[in-house]
Amino acid sequence: MSERVYLGIDIGTSGIRSNVFDIKGNQIGFDYKEYPTICIERGMLELDPDVVFKSLIEVVKNSIDKCNLSFNDIRSIGMSSQMHSFLAVDRNGNNLTNVITWGDTRSIDEARFIEKNYDCNKLYRKTGCRVQHPMYPLSNILWVKNKMPQVFKNTYKFVTIKEYIIFKLSGKFVIDVTDASAMGCLNINNFQWDEYILKNILQIDSDRFGEVKECTYVVPGIKSEYARQMGIKIDTPLVIGSGDGIMANIGCGGFDDTSMSCTIGTSGALRIAVNKPLFDEEQRTWCYCFTKDTWVAGGAINNGGIVLKYFRNQFRQQFEKEASEAKYDNIYHLFDYYASQIDPGSNGLTFLPFITGERAPGWNADATGSLVGLRFMHDKRHIIRASMEGVIYNMYSIYRMIEKIDGNVQQIIANGGYANSDIWLQIQADIFNKEIAVAGITEASVFGAAYTGMVAVGDIKSLKDPIPKMKPVKVIKPNSKNVEVYKDMYKRFLNYYTAILGKQLF
Template structure:
């Protein structure tokens, strides 16, 4: 037998999945780690925790490989926008600063107020937001000069894993296009953008194809993973673009909607496409496939807040969604804006804050639960409206992520979008997509479209006419509130930061 391993470097866990070459899952292993947060907007991880999770998860799935079988390659999906600074001796100066970190908000807003932000977006395809390494670098420069002035190298999380394993200083094209520093037209680190940040080209890694292969890792790590040291490691791509590939949403007009810790809606184009309103991103899947879409902070993380803070951690996901099902569409007129940790698309405002609107004496925790589920989907629909202006109408939607385990939540998505929602068979879309890229890198397949033979349809949800009539009435109110509240987000966020420091 021949096998491939897809590794997903996620925000809360690293997952390894062992596949046969036809996409059939043999075994999985997931190793969690802590995301460190505080009131300042910090969202960091310990690199050693993640590196240990990589070693352990690969070793665990490799138990299923028998003598005489062959492991063809290990390939990667990774969270985007992470940033790590190193000194000249490759000693880490920071933890992994993740996409969720919002401490750069002040410098992001200042950049937006200048005439530079839009030009940078048009060249890099990454909206100006604290998530991006562009903004993180400005924050380090101004808030942590003792780190910024010592930094000789910068890598993302995946690049740091490869550096530890192989001693290389590289970054794949997909991850590079999400930094806000890389010119997507010229395919170089953008000199004018680097000048804004104070970064030098020599501090940044070589940008390589997602199909780049590394061999000959250190024996120590090969032993800990239980694999040969000459096993090919394929760079792969960012988790967002790979989510489209993993559900076979790579043809024009086919969108992928993913909700895990966070969420996104994306479509694939054959060239970079930017938005005149700068509301959508453009990231590479590979040199010939570009993903246009919008990421949202508000997904499973918001549901966990509901579970822990409103339901006191006493109920499970299924039990809470069962309560939400007890009330009808629209939650009796209760709306929820899910911006608990700021928001990326469609607002691109790290100061955004969450709210329930329309609360009255008749509303219960069940209404709050339903309103939260609906609010996440209303927010995604707002992103879809922006996406339509850039990439045209969405004709088909493939859904993936933890939310699809809830029939209610997936039905709400169908009702709000007024479109059928197909849930593919593959529950490990990112890892599957990574192995498809590995097969192309190894010359085993000619085209990424081979994934269509590996992804079947598990279930299709059809919109309910009675439900979407209600959502049609609520959507304009939701949109107007988003506009009205935006004027107050900066002030309430500043007050919250002040009060949290007292």
């Protein structure tokens, strides 16, 4: 292949993907590998960092091999990864812990300690983070300090999974500004690690974290051992990229202040780019810094596609058999078919999808999932559809909160795995009562990573300079009849939320 191409890598919670794109955004090859999460006690949700790293080497090699590429064809490698996940490493970069992910809630006592002993509204205005929630590494690092004091003492740096991968590949500890912002320890007003938080809450110095760089920063030199295994040159530009949420905004072309990116993968989020920090009086949304003149505000849910994955895993053999018999190439296409057979509202069945606790909108780490209104008439199809609806009810609550603090949203752009599901998109259009534009590249995070690489090497002018491929390819319009059904069902959802979780959202 004579035309140079660009590699994007997305390190997810459930798996890792490597996609190869040309300069026009056409995908010419990809590979994906799922890996297990570790959950052997209540609140635990970890990953083995070395399993993630080995998977990365494998998917990069496979994606390149599938395209018949040579060493010289790869122009750059851009990175994207799950946010709010970290691990402790020693001076040599060896991991002292597993990756403690965003879904791990074991630090709930530490989060409550922060809430009780510090002015969290002031911290929110500093960091853009609701730091009194165990999603944020701030409370998780405090948990490591309390529960594993020797590990804490021996820790050279606390790093994100992307930092760990970059260190393994290059020997350099660097973190992009948005991933740093999502730690809960960075001041989003000056883009520096916050001295007050580090000294008073964690009692550490800023050198325990990586050097903060912009997302287009190029890490010099990939170790020859790994370059050879992946099939790339040692001087291939390795671009640090950013968190998957920010990369999704870039990859779907949603980086102006009128476009809201809606991503549902394992988790889910709604995000909008703004030109100044944006705060919610009740701290229901977050705001992370991205560039010197751009911040990203939004809200994220723990429970997106992981809800369907949970049901898949519980009844995998049966679902695989049914998918095979119906000639579907995967279980999720079978789920789409099942959901499409059931009327909007799932015949009165409502699912509160909080199987891994809750982030936005209620920020209740103790929240649990609930099926409400279950009757003898309901079957697996109703449960699948109610699960999809429950995720969207929750996303709609976040949308209402963002709309309250920024009423400038004119377009919602769907991306992530759910954007491949026509039925899930229709459910969203009907519940939101809004048109939903579908991104031209649905796997927007991994393309955003590749696109950042294009910008870093000078082949694209700027991150705000979208190419035609990034424009929406279709628009899903709400069905007026379904909208009326969902108005009632959403009210029920809110009432059940209040009755079961003891909090009123609106």
